[in-house]
Amino acid sequence: MQEKTSKGPKSAAPDGTQQTQVRKVVIDGERAGQRIDNFLRGELPGVPKGRLYRLLRRGEVRVNGGRIKAEYKLMEGDEVRIPPARIRAEGAPPSEKMATDMLDRVIYEDKRLLVLNKPSGTAVHGGSGISHGVIELLRHARPDLKELALVHRIDRETSGCLVMAKRRSALRQLHERFREGKVEKNYLALVVGNWQLGEQLIDAPLYVQNRKNGERHVVVSGKHGKPAQTRVSLSRTYGKYSLLLCAPLTGRTHQIRVHLDHAEHPILGDERYGDDDANRKAKKFGLKRLFLHAQSIAFPDDKGNDLHFTAPLAEDLERFLSAGIIEMRRKS
Secondary structure, eight states, X not given: OEEEEEOSOOEEOTTSEEEOOOEEEEOOTTTTTOBHHHHHHHHSTTOOHHHHHHHHHTTOSEETTEEOOTTOBOOTTOEEEEOOOEEXXXXXXXXXHHHHHHHTXXXXXXXXXXXXXXXXXXXXXXXXXXXXXXXHHHHHHOGGGTTOEESSOOOTTOEEEEEEESSHHHHHHHHHHHHTTOOEEEEEEEEESOOOSOSEEEEOOEEEEEOTTSOEEEEEOTTTOBOOEEEEEEEEEXXXXXXXXXXXXXXXTTHHHHHHHHTTOOBTTOTTTSOHHHHHHHHHTTOOSOOEEEEEEEEEOTTSOEEEEEOXXXXXXXXXXXXXXXXXXXXX
């Protein structure tokens, strides 16, 4: 992507944001195929989604001098006019240790992809009060990864496999794999209760509620929800608790967590959808967070070869399974 013109620098404001000036950029081959609304989110960080769509509706964003709709897909050579906007100012860079530690968690890399064993407690992206997520840390550690983008997301509390694209063409291709249902993901979840349902397909539509503080809360809703399916099977029982293998067939927000709670087997350590009494007990015996781990992900590459990546169970969860839960059961 080439910035063709710029009418002045960004000006800083007391609230830590910056006012940008009108810019025009020319789309290169790597950016081609991206929707204009998604492109704007990257170019105008921190601008609310509603504001971006108003800019599009009013014709303040133009491509090759003309108005376009939010679903317009950019083509190589398009000239995009980006209007003035107040964006989030860049904060302090992350510590070198944080960036290096994240780089050490890379489990696979080639010219197109990077696969990470994400630690629990780290968001995939900065924003909403989070200074640095996985993307920012990796870009800081490796300046050559400036185009690094998320192929999919996992919750901040969840550990395990996270796939990122190093090129826009790879990102488009993998998004197509997701749409075609050619991506297989498997998670391990330790839940409350003795699972005796065998292999189950939980088919329950999910609806995202936005609370006053901006927090997203998801509920099962046949009226308002979007289709969501998760295949669940038993891996091992621990008395009153069960380790489950969960394969989400769709990618809704908090899908596995809400589906398992809906099945009356909430995930241990889940402070949003879980069992408060069980969580307090587990915390006393060493479980400090949500017991949900993205164990593996698989999909075909551009030549049709199957790629399969696995992240070993996080050390804190392994310790709890080998010692904490045994002690908890003994004293219950």
